[in-house]
Amino acid sequence: MTTKPMTKTQLVATLAEQMGADKKTAAAALDTLASIVASEVAAGGAVTLPGIGKVACRARPEREVRNPATGETLTKPADRAVKVTVAKALKDAVA
Template sequence: MAKPLTKTQLVAALAEELDSDKKAATAALDAVCNIITREVAGGGAVTLPGVGKFYLKERPARMVRNPATGEQFQKEADKVVKVTIAKALKDSANDE
């Protein structure tokens, strides 16, 4: 498995893809990340075509167990961010 791209590497690749400088690519990446964060935190969803859909899911209160002690306790309801991967991305991963 290859190492994941760092933000610096992603910005450099984005700048090259857009024929732009790294400062503009950083601003564009930060803007996209901020929009996704704001929308999902507000209960909405964001779909990146060809990549996937980011959304917020509410989990009900439930009983959980501490694996170290075996103690069971009630965990309050909470929210988690989920990502559904687009079929195009899944298919491209299997083509290589």
């Protein structure tokens, strides 16, 4: 079953309907939430979205990687990556 993901416009419309508010208010709420999550994760923190999951930033150590085209081994410097852990409630709702 392949379905297209919900677009931001569709999400805003559904959010506005569920909130009983207009689309402008729902769009502002969604943009504010995204901004808060992005700034907190960029600062190295984590945000738990109840019923959805946890978004966190994790440090990845320096490591050896291989270029698949040439087979050359390179050293990739340490960096940070965003990790999303899905909540058990959401997993149970899907299963």
